Amino acid sequence: MRERFWERFPLEELSHEEWEALCDGCGRCCLVKLQDEDDGRLYFTDLACQYLDHHQCRCTTYADRFERVPDCVRVTARMARNYDWLPASCAYRRLARGQGLADWHPLISGDPESVHRAGISVRDAVVSETAVAEADYEDHVVRWV
Numbered sequence: 001m002r003e004r005f006w007e008r009f010p011l012e013e014l015s016h017e018e019w020e021a022l023c024d025g026c027g028r029c030c031l032v033k034l035q036d037e038d039d040g041r042l043y044f045t046d047l048a049c050q051y052l053d054h055h056q057c058r059c060t061t062y063a064d065r066f067e068r069v070p071d072c073v074r075v076t077a078r079m080a081r082n083y084d085w086l087p088a089s090c091a092y093r094r095l096a097r098g099q100g101l102a103d104w105h106p107l108i109s110g111d112p113e114s115v116h117r118a119g120i121s122v123r124d125a126v127v128s129e130t131a132v133a134e135a136d137y138e139d140h141v142v143r144w145v
């Protein structure tokens, strides 16, 4: 990877390896989100995709995630720039909006645990979507810091 690539190149010019390294491993994009039918507002929940490892905050089926979860979404530079369903802490969203990486990001700290210590990740704070009836999803709306 190129030295401090996240400061020197736009998202569109990153290599695959650099792009993957940008993910801070928070797991927040793998949470069920609810949208208000009237005003379109998005709400995060503490319900995780059934394939999220709750402690590592990583997908357990990353290579074939789109086959297993048809509505799993590939993050792109355009999406990070234009849509709000990525959390404000997300590295892709931050860079796309000119905010730079936070000091707890593993690329800055040099430690993959720093995202967990900073309380940004969903580590051990979520339940599987399969453990809750869909009618009760609204009870799981939370505000992540």
Ligand code: SF4
Pocket: 022, 023, 024, 025, 026, 027, 028, 029, 030, 075, 086, 087, 089, 090, 091, 092
């Ligand atoms: S929200 Fe962004 S940084 Fe966090 S796991 Fe998802 S893609 Fe990676």
Ligand code: SF4
Pocket: 029, 030, 031, 049, 050, 051, 052, 053, 058, 059, 060, 061, 062, 065, 066, 069, 072, 073
């Ligand atoms: S399939 Fe994997 S990447 Fe997609 S939402 Fe589920 S845990 Fe996240």
